[in-house]
Amino acid sequence: NSDGTIFDYRPRHSGVPRRVGRALAAVNPKEGTLRRAIKRGETDLADFLVNQDIFCPSTSVWAPKAEMGDRLLVEISRGCSQGCRFCWAGYNYYPPRVVPAKDILAKAAEWRSKTDKIGLVSTAVCDHPEISAILSGLRAMDYRISVSSLRLDQISDELLDALVESRDQQIAVAPETGSDRLRRVINKNLTNDEIVDICGAIFDRGMLTVKLYLMVGLPTETDEDLDEMFALVKRIRDRMLKAGKRFGRAGRIIPAVNGFVPKPNTPLQWDAICDEKELKKRIKYVCRG
């Protein structure tokens, strides 16, 4: 739909759980989520939800010597509106819900005496309707902000500024595959040109290290798609080197390649997993490239 919801999901195979079918087929998106209330201009409902005493999932045990133990982790939202067809989180956490900014900032204020590092955990950080208030509130508290992987289509200047300020030098993004065609198959509607431009905007801020999440073994994948994957990574690397000249240093492009695994309750759940021998062959081919 034009408002980003999915209302007409007709699985080709029998056996798709009805619970998921119903959630996806609802003509009216579920009531009661802050994100939808703000989007629809339902101020009474939005005020009610904002003023509720909402639980904010976050670090509860302070263990500075543990992995990421010196960082307050806060889950700012759950679910994602993008609808990538392979994504477990997108479909199983549907519809997306957010924690109000006031609760996130209250939690951050409570922990500020212990740490100046905060990690915003979410499948889509910039999907949060109050992300500006969250970022400015955290910057005012002098927090160093980091984020889990970013949705490429939603990286904002404001978020990049906050990350630069936090001296977070590595960003993870997920082109998933190398060709525009295969990206349309999985419903990630970004082109290679857009991905290179977005990575360019990241490099131009001096953040020269980017981790790329990629998948092989997707349904309908061909050798040409794999060849386009090399070409895309090379274009991103060339763009990084160009930006690096201005800063007098080179960064790193870190491609992380995984095999596609069909997840339950997603549109691709009944697609076959790539045969092990074939998958190893494709991964070897990609790694050689």
Ligand code: SF4
């Ligand atoms: S953008 Fe990321 S989190 Fe959202 S549906 Fe796609 S893969 Fe899942």
